[in-house]
């Protein structure tokens with residue numbers, strides 16, 4: 001490393017003092033050829049110049065270092081602190097200072113990277129949001145314009161156009177509700193209303209509420225064999241219902257015709273319950289898997305489908321589970337299927 005080659009203030013002072021005292025000593029010897037007087041004179045010159053140079057360098061370097069310290073740490077020491085640092089604390093060596101500055105530089109680099117990441121995230125979020133808003137707004141604009149331009153009088157299309165307008169308004173309302181939910185969950189404002197309930201019963205209710213969607217694709221919704229024994233959890237029932245609805249809805253949307261959705265429930269480590277919902281649908285490829293919990297993230301398959309939503313569902317699910325202090329995970333293989341899982345506490349702590 002280059003620092004290895006750097007001279008310490010002592011070495012630098014000694015070298016300069018030598019470069020000064022030797023020629024002066026030689027010159028003295030030429031004028032006064034008594035070797036011991038010349039040697040004594042040389043040593044004296046060396047000693048004096050070494051002290052002066054060393055003192056000056058240290059003063060100069062420490063003044064600069066103090067300035068750098070003040071700049072990087074943005075501190076202002078009080079008079080008493082300064083006196084203490086100067087006279088009682090051992091002064092830092094140049095190497096220690098270099099280590100400090102390196103540490104500071106790494107820390108700043110990390111901070112900058114985080115800020116850049118946040119900036120990219122913010123830009124992506126705004127782009128996605130405006131895209132999601134544009135689609136229904138333009139559709140509504142189109143229908144309303146067509147109606148105003150005469151279609152209102154045409155009984156063959158007027159009701160159809162109004163129904164389409166209403167569907168797009170619903171889509172906007174859902175989007176705004178989802179965004180509202182995410183921002184409340186992210187800001188930690190969302191209060192959980194926890195209670196003890198049987199998790200399988202809640203899932204059965206969700207299966208029933210989505211039975212029509214499942215029937216349309218002839219998908220069977222079942223509980224895994226051996227998981228029927230009722231398990232009680234302590235959680236916010238309505239929020240967990242929301243998680244189940246999105247997971248089962250996804251399993252139906254992205255599942256295959258005549259497929260099966262299977263849920264399993266296990267007691268783990270005596271304190272928690274593991275819940276898993278599996279489908280035998282198209283699966284999610286490895287490149288998409290780490291990102292599907294991000295807001296607005298959808299795989300190519302979901303983007304190209306009419307059935308695809310706005311990509312906020314899983315992000316909300318993850319937030320809800322994390323608000324319970326638990327974690328959510330996913331496993332998937334292309335053409336085999338996908339399993340989403342999460343844990344919930346068995347009892348109030």
Ligand SMILES: Nc1ncnc2c1ncn2[C@@H]1O[C@H](COP(=O)(O)OP(=O)(O)OP(=O)(O)O)[C@@H](O)[C@H]1O
Pocket residue numbers: 246250251254255279281282283284292297298299300301302303308309310311312313314315338
């Ligand atoms: N069971 C699944 N099988 C295959 N892909 C899935 C499955 N669940 C989710 N995905 C993928 O993950 C993406 C994100 O899911 P998410 O629930 O967040 O959004 P969405 O269902 O598209 O829209 P929203 O839930 O907001 O209506 C989906 O668009 C889809 O690409």
Ligand SMILES: [Mg+2]
Pocket residue numbers: 246249250309313314
């Ligand atoms: Mg969804």
